[in-house]
Amino acid sequence: MNIFRTAMFASAAALVASAALAExxxxxxxxxxxxxxxxxxxxxxxxxxxxxxxxxxxxxxxxxxxxxxxxxxxxxxxxxxxxxxxxxxxxxxxxxxxxxxxxxxxxxxxxxxxxxxxxxxDPNVIVTPQSSSITSMAQLIEEAEADPGAITMGISGLGGDDHFMFIALEDATATDFTLVPFGSSAPTRTAIMGGHVAAGILNVSEIAGFEESIRVLAIASEESSEYAPDVPTLKSEGIDVVNxxxxxxxxxxxxxxxxxxxxxxxxxxxxxxxxxxxxxxxxxxxxxxxxxxxxxxxxxxxxxxxxxxxxxxxxx
Amino acid sequence: MAISVLIPFTFAFEPLVALGLMAGIYNGAMYGGAIPAVLLRIPGTPAAVATSFDGYPMAQQGRGGYALQVAVVSSSIGGIASALALMLLAPPLARLTLLFGPSEIFWIAVFAMTSVVFLLGGNPIKGLISAAFGIVVSLCGSDIITGYDRFTFGHLELLDGINIVVLLVGLYALPPVIDLLQKSSSPDASKASELNAGSFWANLPGMRRFAKTWARSSVIGILVGILPGAGGSMAAFLSYNEARRDSTNPKDWGKGEPEGVAAAETANNADTASALIPALTLGIPGTAVAAIMLGGLLVHGLQPGPMLFRENPDIVFGFMWQFLFGAMLLIFLGGSLATNNFARVLLLPRPLLGSIIIALMLIGVYSIHGRMFDVYLMLGFGLVGFAMDKLDYPLPPVVLGVILGAFAEQNLRLALRIGRGDWSILWTNTASVVLILLTGAVVVGPLVMRTIRKWRRTKNIQGE
The missing domain is CATH 3.40.190.150 (Bordetella uptake gene, domain 1)
Known part of the structure; x- marks a missing residue:
């Protein structure tokens, strides 16, 4: 019994050692x-x-x-x-x-x-529906200044990247938008496509293929993205936000x-x-x-x- | 449920094979949900709740085999209609989806709730209490608009709300199992001998009488499918209700009317392919399953959206054909092979059957998120369900409350956000007005009809 126990202990110790050494x-x-x-x-x-x-x-x-x-x-x-x-x-x-x-x-x-x-x-993008009369970032800011809160902005969720983007945008431009959180990105994009909100914040990966119904005003990255090559960065629009x-x-x-x-x-x-x-x-x-x-x-x-x-x- | 478990398997295949597998699982699971709903009054999916209304009484009368035959034919017809809609009408129907913003979606939810109030039946007070319980359950979780946690009691597992399957399994499956185990241990021989409903192919021609229900339920299923967030259960409830309203013998409904099974099963399969219309064309998932399938497409490098039809027509149309063939195959496989065999489940000794069901419940609920918390939650709902069953509180209103409660609430608040607190946003667009009028018609319609009938009768009497 004793020998058996010793043998077991020894083999267990050997196993541990080999485990430590193994790749x-x-x-x-x-x-x-x-x-x-x-x-x-x-x-x-x-x-x-x-x-x-x-x-x-x-x-x-x-x-x-x-x-x-x-x-x-x-x-x-x-x-x-x-x-x-x-x-x-x-x-x-x-x-x-x-x-x-x-x-x-x-x-x-x-x-x-x-x-x-x-x-x-996956950088944020600021978008409007293609049917909207707002076609540039400058125009969006202008309209938000003219009537604070009049522009509804769809985002997916509170405390997420698009919400931070929203707050950074308001801070950097000293404007007020009305926040409309849809809970996730698919319904947000749908509401933007249907023109149910005036503008929205998405990620650049979410707009591929939707050029016919969604207009991208600006992208919040350092350089322009291969997913949206012709879209200006927020920085080039004078808004210093990367998100x-x-x-x-x-x-x-x-x-x-x-x-x-x-x-x-x-x-x-x-x-x-x-x-x-x-x-x-x-x-x-x-x-x-x-x-x-x-x-x-x-x-x-x-x-x-x-x-x-x-x-x-x-x-x- | 089945689809989220099986979808990782499809990632290894060629895109078209993988999509075919997904289409098959989707169609099959929708019918599969009907089997336990009919035999044991345990709906396998939320969409099968309405199937159990008449399917289970039929099984109790020894016509379970026939109920399953009706279910499989109706499922198949709903699936075929839906696949055809997907193939022929996808682009125009997709545009319809975009008309629905938060205020319109709110009215759809109100319309659905109003229409199915008729389903409450029995004691309306008890029905309303059940519905209220469902709504409270639906509110559980993180509120998307303020970010506050509601009824989560500090549990991370409750932040996303309570999964409908957890509730459904607890509420619906546990009470019948307890009942099953309370009764004698031998199977009910008299019913079992009547189980065999006769040859499927012999019964098939007689089902032609459901043609009208099939047509109406297919249209309802397809339309509900393309609306965001509604899903098969709403389609099944609405079409069951419409079919009953149109029936010549509405009193028999809920007591084993095969047409009720036909209505529910046609509609919940008719929404499968049509839910993919906004998903494929606009990248908008109409149901949770469609959302999972979108992910499946993405894994294969297929970006859902308007470009999909242009860039990969071979795959998109191949997928649609697979849907159509899948729905047709359902008749042959589900119908001739399996239906009578499934019904034989009832021949098992009760303790064995009960234990198998309990084991499957535990495994099924655990595998949704891979956590025991859901299992405990399910058992808790099981006790609630048992108490409700004994006290004669109806269960369907709970399911409706869970599905439509938070859905209506969130969209109402989103609409008010968009309108910056101005309530007029709820009735200043055409689609909303149409939905309000429809809802009004549902409420006032029967009253008006009754008054007209009464008026005619008194006139006739006077005439005589």
Missing amino acids: YPERDIELLVGFSAGGGTDVMARTLEPFLEKYIGDGANVVIKNIPGASGQIAVTQVAEAEPDGYTIGTYNLPGVMARTLDREADYTADSFTYLANVVN GSLRGFVAPEGLSEEVEQKLMDAFRQTFDDPEFQQAMRDTSNPTRLSLGEDFRMLNNAQLEFAKRVWETSPWK
């Missing part, structure tokens, strides 16, 4: 997606998954698990609380994930994560340097793969890579902006 990954990596299958974040994750497997190498297997609810907060909380061993990573949406730390009780903070890579940067929806990947805080490096390398190689870029273009995902420390700084900048908005004009 990551030696089992499935779970990728938690905070939205249902078929949504924008899910499509991004599923497009990226085969490339990530390929570049992690060693026969890595990434398993996607959809944990929808509370606009991604349930999944992101699970990532924050997971073992930091590299076998749990998750999708990460900005500014939403950080905004939730302000407007709700969240079981995580900006320090709960290892920031791997932000992959999608959009960001989607990336994080792991729990405390990842070992070795695993972190391996994952970041895999994300970089994925991003540089022309096939991946083509796949992202096909699924209307405007890409822009921010890796590791850059991603963390991007996150902090988003949090700072969200805090400023929350202090001056809380949305609930």
